Amino acid sequence: MDRPIRVLVAKPGLDGHDRGAKVIARALRDAGMEVIYTGLRQTPEQIVNAAIQEDVDCVAISILSGAHNTLLPKVVALLKQENAEDILVVGGGVIPDEDIPFLKESGISEVFTPGTPTEVTINYIREHVK
Amino acid sequence: MTLEERLINGDRRAVARMITLVENNDHDAFEILKKLYHRSGNAYVIGITGPPGAGKSTLTDKLVKHIRTLGKTVGVIAVDPTSPFTGGAILGDRVRMSDISMDPGVFIRSMGARGHLGGISQGTSAAIKVLDIYGCDYIFVETVGVGQSEIDIVKNCDTTLMVMVPGLGDDIQAIKAGVMEIGDVFAINKSDRDGAKRTAREINAMLDFSSKDWRPPVEMVIATENQGVDKLFEQVEVHRQYLEETGNFQQRRFDNTKNELIEMVKHKIVGQLMDESYKQEIVNELSDRVAKRMLDPYTAIDTLYDKVIKQES
Numbered sequence A: 001m002d003r004p005i006r007v008l009v010a011k012p013g014l015d016g017h018d019r020g021a022k023v024i025a026r027a028l029r030d031a032g033m034e035v036i037y038t039g040l041r042q043t044p045e046q047i048v049n050a051a052i053q054e055d056v057d058c059v060a061i062s063i064l065s066g067a068h069n070t071l072l073p074k075v076v077a078l079l080k081q082e083n084a085e086d087i088l089v090v091g092g093g094v095i096p097d098e099d100i101p102f103l104k105e106s107g108i109s110e111v112f113t114p115g116t117p118t119e120v121t122i123n124y125i126r127e128h129v130k
Numbered sequence B: 001m002t003l004e005e006r007l008i009n010g011d012r013r014a015v016a017r018m019i020t021l022v023e024n025n026d027h028d029a030f031e032i033l034k035k036l037y038h039r040s041g042n043a044y045v046i047g048i049t050g051p052p053g054a055g056k057s058t059l060t061d062k063l064v065k066h067i068r069t070l071g072k073t074v075g076v077i078a079v080d081p082t083s084p085f086t087g088g089a090i091l092g093d094r095v096r097m098s099d100i101s102m103d104p105g106v107f108i109r110s111m112g113a114r115g116h117l118g119g120i121s122q123g124t125s126a127a128i129k130v131l132d133i134y135g136c137d138y139i140f141v142e143t144v145g146v147g148q149s150e151i152d153i154v155k156n157c158d159t160t161l162m163v164m165v166p167g168l169g170d171d172i173q174a175i176k177a178g179v180m181e182i183g184d185v186f187a188i189n190k191s192d193r194d195g196a197k198r199t200a201r202e203i204n205a206m207l208d209f210s211s212k213d214w215r216p217p218v219e220m221v222i223a224t225e226n227q228g229v230d231k232l233f234e235q236v237e238v239h240r241q242y243l244e245e246t247g248n249f250q251q252r253r254f255d256n257t258k259n260e261l262i263e264m265v266k267h268k269i270v271g272q273l274m275d276e277s278y279k280q281e282i283v284n285e286l287s288d289r290v291a292k293r294m295l296d297p298y299t300a301i302d303t304l305y306d307k308v309i310k311q312e313s
């Protein structure tokens, strides 16, 4: 079916700036996707609740605060609890390389570190949503 | 369990999926809606429109929060413009709805206008029905007021709430033609700003010229501070009472339904014009001949209608 991919762009954590999230939101929109933007300081519960109501294909989490090792797996776990593990979860932001294997084991499909061209993220989402 | 059963059982994922499917014109989803349509009609639908940035989402957040204290459940559909070039959209209304976003008695859904200029598509009308079947007592539909969409929203709701802001100045003159007739209740939001009283006066002055039975009330509110919101909702209820007591409620739903049926037929016929390649060839050939003045458009339309819609050879 020819329909736009829907992506929730979320920005959890306590740090108060969302430039990165906005850059990726715009890039996804320009790639023809419908981006649901939920603003700053979202808890994993809020992210998952919005993802369910909006019936998104993908949750893209932008994170700078360093709490990625708890917040990202929490989102995956809550999605699973809601029987929504078919939703693709990707992360982006300042995430040290050594943390990536753990995140992938926890169910984060891919992690995009700073400097990743937006096309890479766009293509990844296009190829991996169900 | 089937999607239909899950929907009846109030499964939120099923509600969300149904909205996606009707939005994408999925045939099976409309088969489900056919079966469940008789369960709809109980929700009271409030359209909320006005210029971009007027505070429609913020106000919806506060109105819904208030309605929740009355023990009623609420659905929110927030429509934002879709880029005509890419088909993509940024749907940001949830940012302003943080007071209600975690409330299990509230279901919020963002939609791209998808070619309907910020307005209401058949997908939106169908989504309203899904939330109605789901059992929401109230449904809010937020759209950006850009000409046509304001008119569209009226055709889908029971009460239209127009959100204005101070300092629109000459803009009021420009938009009044479209706006004044369709608002059932007016909110002057951002009344913490200069000129709110003046704007209220100007709008009141224009409304005094209205010849309709119902004289829309004008309320000054400050959505961000939750000021005047209860009073505003009271006015919505007064309008509802007016509709119900005068028989205008049934009339409005009849008018809306009739309009919707006609729109759906139009949509279907236009779809039929192009749904097979031989038809597209006929359309192209006729367009070519009309463009070259070998044929007049009026005869072409008759031919098109007979050959493609009535399918005479």
Ligand SMILES: Nc1nc2c(ncn2[C@@H]2O[C@H](COP(=O)(O)OP(=O)(O)O)[C@@H](O)[C@H]2O)c(=O)[nH]1
Binding pocket: B051, B052, B053, B054, B055, B056, B057, B058, B059, B093, B096, B189, B190, B191, B192, B193, B221, B222, B223, B224, B225
């Ligand atoms: N000063 C003031 N700002 C407001 C008020 N209501 C909303 N806003 C702000 O106006 C901006 C746009 O609000 P939003 O609800 O997104 O408007 P919408 O585009 O009409 O949905 C936001 O920054 C709000 O915080 C108000 O009553 N007073």
Ligand SMILES: [Mg+2]
Binding pocket: B056, B057, B058, B092, B093, B142
């Ligand atoms: Mg809005």
